[in-house]
Amino acid sequence: MxxxxxxxxxxxxxxxxxxxxxxxxxxxxxxxxxxxxxxxxxxxxxxxxxxxxxxxxxxxxxxxxxxxxxxxxxxxxxxxxxxxxxxxAKGAWLSLLNDINADEKFGEKKSTGDSPLVMVEYSSPNTNKPLHLGHVRNNLLGWSLSKIMEANGNKVVKTNIVNDRGIHICKSMLAWQKWGDGETPESSGKKGDHLIGDYYVAFDKHYREECAALKAQYVTDGLDEDKAEEKAKSEAPLIKEAHEMLVKWEQGDKEVRALWEKMNSWVYAGFDETYQALGVSFDKIYYESNTYLEGKKKVEEGLAKGLFFRKEDGSVWADLTREGLDQKLLIRSDGTSVYMTQDIGTAEMRFNDYPIDKMIYVVGNEQNYHFQVLSLLLDRLGFKWGKDLVHFSYGMVELPNGKMKSREGTVVDADDLIATMIDDARKTSDELGKFKDMTETEKQEIARIVGLGALKYFILKVDARKNMLFNPEESIDFNGNTGPFIQYTYARIRSIMRKAAEQGLNLGPVATDAPLNDKEVELIQKMNEFGVAVADAGENYNPAGIANYCYDLTKLFNQFYHDYSILSAGTETEKLTRLVIAKNVAKTIKNGMELLGIEVPERM
The missing domain is CATH 3.30.1360.70 (Arginyl tRNA synthetase N-terminal domain)
Structure with a gap:
């Protein structure tokens, strides 16, 4: 009902x-x-x-x-x-409970042939370094948002745009040429993305040394500190070589392109391992090395139509002053494209590939202005969803201390973070005696599920628009608003269900005249609110709403479980009613956590 x-x-x-x-x-x-x-x-x-x-x-x-x-x-x-x-009326609640029991995906909507197609872009890594903590928040938000949009009856395409071209890529390539001595992921035993990241750091180290030496020379020659530093940065031999390599890449130089393809393949293999560990994937991956040319074509078309203008130095601009913004560079005077041009090209390719109704970009809040401009430009160029594109803008994520800093010493590496969370989950579960009578394989799998659940839940329960502090120690707690608390409650209910199955109990429809206490009514009412939580999360692009709903439902069940026995209820009717309630609380928790990309273990 x-x-x-x-x-x-x-x-x-x-x-x-x-x-x-x-x-x-x-x-x-x-x-x-x-x-x-x-x-x-x-x-x-x-x-x-x-x-x-x-x-x-x-x-x-x-x-x-x-x-x-x-x-x-x-x-x-x-x-x-x-x-x-x-x-x-109690009968209405019991009728509703039977409806919930009969629908494995109660509260969610299925897509149809007429459903809108929503494309969600997330991850967007650079191929010169491994994924870090910021990417973790991005990937988790993007994946969860995709699942939430699907649960609201949309067709969804999950997409990634890889930044695989530009001066930053050439820096890693040049450093490997100079100091790599033929090193590969196989010979070094390193993941490909980490190996390339090491050479990016090596370039920066040598480049800073060159800059310092040149600056000292220019100051000795009479330049002031600021001008000497600026000149040193542009005149350092390494940066000049990197720019020369970029020009060769743009011109299609065979050797440079072959090296680029080889090193990128190492990075992609490394990325895939991290994505798999995080439990995220994509339906379609685009590469900026392909999209930037499409963007230039689209800008030239706009120029011919009078939508943009060319300055005397040959650069192409968009005048957005009527919209209350400034003028925006689209093509540099030397003919090279900027990020905005690449995003236009990516939009063109996507629009040709899919009949997109809504486009959602999951990108940090430092790019707010970029997407404000992109929306206006895409609308001007005739993309039907351009004006209404959604920039899912999220805040920064940081750690309270530096103990999990990456080998670069500046950012938290995603692989290190995942490994540490799983290790911490293993230690905490051992200390609390959660692993009794389990095989080593089971222990490892549950540690993985709990560790990743702790990481994902802690990040996703926070309003995405806010900056957040990720505290690994707080996240792995079997009490309070954490992933492990919810996972443990699910496992507890599943244990009750196994015992009920051993007794041969049939958990079919509940009699509509069965007795109900206030706590049971509260649980049925709360389960019924799942559909509202899903709809709200989709409308407001808010995975945190699902996380907090799961916590509220879990907390309510634990209060009920503390006050009332299930398998030892006073009457058979009460026992069956409570079992059906418990079974569906577990189902709702599982469905809700699934929308967050979080697994729940059958036992803990």
């Missing part, structure tokens, strides 16, 4: 029969009753005063009496000023 819809329909009839007025369903405000008052749902009656021409209390009394007599979902009511608190 859809209790809210049933009551809303009855309210429409009540106002018509009591006061002779037709009211639209959207006028009916039905909300969860506040804890301080008796009731399950509260109707706000102020919108009906014009029709009733009575005081709020009298109007609420009229409608309450009508619902009590003619609506099977309402057992009784009470009035508090202009609010009508409704106590829902």
């Amino acid at each position: 859809d209790i809210e819809s049933t009551i809303c329909g009855a309210v429409v009839k009540a106002v018509k029969e009591l006061y002779g007025q037709d009211v639209p369903a959207k006028m009916i405000q039905l909300q969860k009753t506040k804890e301080a008052f008796e009731g399950n749902l509260t109707l706000v009656v102020f919108p009906f005063l014009k029709a009733s021409r009575k005081k709020p209390e009298d109007t609420a009394q009229d409608i309450g009496l009508y619902l009590q007599q003619y609506c099977e979902a309402v057992e009784r009511f009470n009035v508090v000023k202009g609010f009508l608190n409704l106590i829902v």
